[in-house]
Amino acid sequence: MSEIQKIYMPSKPLVPGGERYGILSNFEPGTRTLKAGTRLAPQFKALQSDILLDKDIAVTLRDGTITYVDVLRPVGAEKVPVIVAFSPYGKGQGTSPSATGVFTMVGLDTSIVSGLHKFEGPDPAFWCAHGYAVCNPDLRGIAESQGDSVLWDRQEGRDAYDLIEWLGVQEWSNGKVAMSGTSYLAATQWFTAAEQPPHLAAINPWEGMSDTYRDLVMRGGMPDSGFAKQLRDFSFWGHGKKEDIIAEAEQCPLMNELWENKVPQYEKITVPAYVVSSYSNTLHVQGTFRAWRRMSSSQKWLRIHNRQEWPDYYDEGNREDLRRFFDHFLKGVDNGWEQTPHVRYSLLDLEGGDRVGIGSNVFPPKNVTATKFYLDADTRALSAELPAKEANVRYIVGSNPGSVSFIHPFEKETVLVGYPKAHLWVEVDGADDMDLFVLVQKLDVYGTPLAQFTVPNRNAKIHDATDYGGSVLRYRGSDGRLRVSLRRLDETLSTEEVPTHTFDRTEKLAAGEIVDVQIDLLPVGLVFRAGEQLRFIVSGRSLLGTMMPGMAEYTSPFGGTHIVHTGGNHASYLQLPIQKGTE
Numbered sequence: 001m002s003e004i005q006k007i008y009m010p011s012k013p014l015v016p017g018g019e020r021y022g023i024l025s026n027f028e029p030g031t032r033t034l035k036a037g038t039r040l041a042p043q044f045k046a047l048q049s050d051i052l053l054d055k056d057i058a059v060t061l062r063d064g065t066i067t068y069v070d071v072l073r074p075v076g077a078e079k080v081p082v083i084v085a086f087s088p089y090g091k092g093q094g095t096s097p098s099a100t101g102v103f104t105m106v107g108l109d110t111s112i113v114s115g116l117h118k119f120e121g122p123d124p125a126f127w128c129a130h131g132y133a134v135c136n137p138d139l140r141g142i143a144e145s146q147g148d149s150v151l152w153d154r155q156e157g158r159d160a161y162d163l164i165e166w167l168g169v170q171e172w173s174n175g176k177v178a179m180s181g182t183s184y185l186a187a188t189q190w191f192t193a194a195e196q197p198p199h200l201a202a203i204n205p206w207e208g209m210s211d212t213y214r215d216l217v218m219r220g221g222m223p224d225s226g227f228a229k230q231l232r233d234f235s236f237w238g239h240g241k242k243e244d245i246i247a248e249a250e251q252c253p254l255m256n257e258l259w260e261n262k263v264p265q266y267e268k269i270t271v272p273a274y275v276v277s278s279y280s281n282t283l284h285v286q287g288t289f290r291a292w293r294r295m296s297s298s299q300k301w302l303r304i305h306n307r308q309e310w311p312d313y314y315d316e317g318n319r320e321d322l323r324r325f326f327d328h329f330l331k332g333v334d335n336g337w338e339q340t341p342h343v344r345y346s347l348l349d350l351e352g353g354d355r356v357g358i359g360s361n362v363f364p365p366k367n368v369t370a371t372k373f374y375l376d377a378d379t380r381a382l383s384a385e386l387p388a389k390e391a392n393v394r395y396i397v398g399s400n401p402g403s404v405s406f407i408h409p410f411e412k413e414t415v416l417v418g419y420p421k422a423h424l425w426v427e428v429d430g431a432d433d434m435d436l437f438v439l440v441q442k443l444d445v446y447g448t449p450l451a452q453f454t455v456p457n458r459n460a461k462i463h464d465a466t467d468y469g470g471s472v473l474r475y476r477g478s479d480g481r482l483r484v485s486l487r488r489l490d491e492t493l494s495t496e497e498v499p500t501h502t503f504d505r506t507e508k509l510a511a512g513e514i515v516d517v518q519i520d521l522l523p524v525g526l527v528f529r530a531g532e533q534l535r536f537i538v539s540g541r542s543l544l545g546t547m548m549p550g551m552a553e554y555t556s557p558f559g560g561t562h563i564v565h566t567g568g569n570h571a572s573y574l575q576l577p578i579q580k581g582t583e
Contacts, residue, residue: 005258006150007248008241014090014143020237022099023115024070024092027144029056033075040095040115047114048129050075056144059137061162067145069163072116072124073133073172081176081201081330082133082167085121086160086192087184088151088236090143091136093119098234102310106473107457112314120310121181130323131331135167141238148241151231152184152212153262157191164192168199176330180204180322182309183284190264190291193271202329203269204322206276207309209287212262213503216283217249220481220519221503222435224542225249226551227283254486255503266294273300274325277523279348280454280475281309282547285522289363293498299338301325302363304345304525306354308454308472347415347525348475350442350450355527363523364418364577370497372573375406375424375536377566382408382536382574387567392427394563395540397556403539404564406574407443410528418577419497420478420521424538425514425570430560432508434484438519438536439543440574441477445531451476469545469553479544480521484509487517494518497577514565524577536574538564 014021023040034051054071061067070091074080093099095115102119103110114125116134124134140159141149150156164177177199179189186208193203209215217228228245236242252258273295277288292302303321305312312318328337341359348354360366373382377391393404420440428434442450453462453474466474485506493500499518509515528534537543540562546553566572 005248005252005256007244007251008148009244009247011141011149011236011238011240011242013239014237019098020090020093020096022090022092022095024055024095025090025143027056031055043100043110044095044115045111045113045125047125051116051124051128059163059166061140061159065140065147067138067140067159067163068143069135069137071133071135072128074128074131078131079172079174080131080133081174081178081326082135083122083127083326084135084137084160084164084167084177084179085118085181085185086137086139086156086179086188087118087120087181088139088142088149089119089184090237091118091138105457105462106308106310106455108311108314118181118185120183120185120313123314126319132326133172135163137163141240141242142236143238145238146240148243149236149238150243151236151245152187152191152209152216154191154264156188157195157264160188160192161195161197164197164200175199176201178202178204178326178330180206182206182313183208186284187287190266190269193273194265194268196268196270200271202272202274202326204274204276204325205288205291206313207278207281207284207288209284210264210266210291211287212245213255213259215287217245218253218503221483221486221501222481222554222556223249223253224554226554227547230548230551254505264291266291267296269295270297272329273297274322275300275302276309276312277302277304278307278309278312278454279304279478279523279525280472282471282479282522282544284309286520289523300342301340302343304363306346306348306356311456345417345525347417347527348452349527350452351444353527365579367581368418368577368579370418370575371578372575373408375564375566375572375574377564380406382406382534386571390565390568390570392563392565394561396561397540397559402541403537403543405535405537407533407535409533410530412530414528415526415579416528416576417525417579419523420577421497421499421575422480422519422521423516423575424519424572425516425565426484427512427514427563427565428509428560429563431558433558434509434562435481435540435556435558436484436517436519436562437479437481437539437541437543438521439477439479440521440524441535441537442526442528443533443535447533449476449535465549469551470549471544471547476544478521478524480519481542482517482519484515484517487515489518514570
């Protein structure tokens with residue numbers, strides 16, 4: 001059924017000299033040796049050791065489709081484990097203008113990588129020098145590989161299974177295969193691990209969505225297609241067809257078999273996993289935490305950092321930390337990895353005092369209590385006490401201001417770490433539906449909203465790009481969103497801390513009808529000092545703007561007046577994870 005529902009559009013071949021064409025993008029089957037000291041281009045790092053490059057090897061998938069992969073491995077007779085960078089980004093794209101442009105935008109120097117890496121993937125120069133091979137595949141439908149490409153799908157998991165099993169029996173392989181990478185390269189790991197390929201020994205998803213409907217095309221039930229369109233139009237270069245995710249969302253706006261096929265079977269993920277997330281990436285955070293919570297792996301580690309994922313992934317210390325994990329599970333090294341805390345989280349300060357690497361056995365830590373702060377429409381306060389008097393506050397969608405906010409001052413230092421949620425009683429006048437956006441924001445002692453960059457770049461251009469929008473580059477707080485007609489909860493998957501919606505039916509609002517909705521906000525780790533304040537905002541428009549600069553901003557099709565009810569029988573509240581004492 002889901003295959004029938006898929007919609008495809010023509011793909012385009014990768015053009016030499018184009019934005020996504022790199023030094024190794026030419027189709028040149030064969031084996032060559034890259035000598036230590038070699039630079040692919042002057043701006044890249046010299047190779048640390050001799051590397052064998054097996055280029056454009058044909059790998060046949062179970063349905064007969066031929067795909068092509070590059071394998072980079074150490075010179076010598078020793079059998080080595082393999083790390084796979086599985087994504088539709090060209091296997092030679094690491095040196096392309098698009099990839100180096102991203103490094104420039106975030107403030108990374110291209111000299112920290114060799115150019116052998118796949119975009120957002122592990123650098124073979126480092127891993128080969130430490131006794132690993134790296135496989136950079138062109139997926140089904142990409143570049144010269146046959147077939148039609150799909151986007152974040154169980155088909156990718158099956159294809160990765162076939163590649164992993166091929167890698168596991170090569171004469172130079174020790175039979176242990178792992179996966180690593182950020183963003184798309186992280187998302188494909190959930191799908192692959194759920195297929196349980198026998199030679200897969202470990203995964204390392206470094207921030208990646210895990211539900212194409214809820215994280216990419218319909219977050220909160222809204223067709224906010226800015227990044228999905230960018231992904232569809234500027235990736236998936238090849239000779240066949242590519243999946244048209246935008247047309248599919250328009251044809252199938254509710255959860256159905258098409259979208260279920262784009263959700264990994266989390267419970268079947270049993271392989272050892274080193275999962276990395278942040279609090280700030282509005283595309284990745286929700287999906288990364290969801291997959292980490294729901295996977296069945298008994299050996300799983302979570303590290304929550306305080307940056308954007310590219311600076312974090314290519315950081316030397318973090319790469320060495322990952323090597324300890326891979327050495328343990330792919331080489332059998334007794335290096336004490338299993339004594340590593342299963343959770344290492346960060347606490348953001350937004351004033352220069354972030355703490356990182358705080359150890360815990362669980363997330364949220366055991367000393368965290370979910371605490372209700374009730375909204376009061378009369379005083380605009382957030383309070384631990386439920387207002388006895390019922391009241392309401394309203395705003396007109398599209399007006400200025402098109403939002404309402406509530407404030408809570410902290411009398412002593414307070415730490416939030418865990419999952420916030422909002423439980424609101426709402427009504428709309430002049431429409432039959434509402435798009436609600438909510439945000440938890442930190443204010444300093446003077447009431448000024450605080451934010452911090454997640455990337456090293458601090459120049460004028462990055463300020464311009466993030467004054468409104470660019471939410472993955474500049475953190476402003478924990479946000480959530482929900483289309484009210486899609487408010488029905490999935491009672492099986494919802495918890496007291498994290499509500500989950502079915503998104504399988506539409507329940508419009510009648511005139512004068514007051515309904516209660518639960519909205520999950522992104523996980524948070526945030527410190528408030530005495531005198532600082534928390535502001536909770538409710539609006540009919542996105543409070544953070546677009547995820548990346550240059551994307552089209554989502555505008556709600558629904559107007560009218562939004563009414564938020566508080567107090568008495570309409571006890572709207574913000575639930576916050578408050579940390580008390582030590583774990």
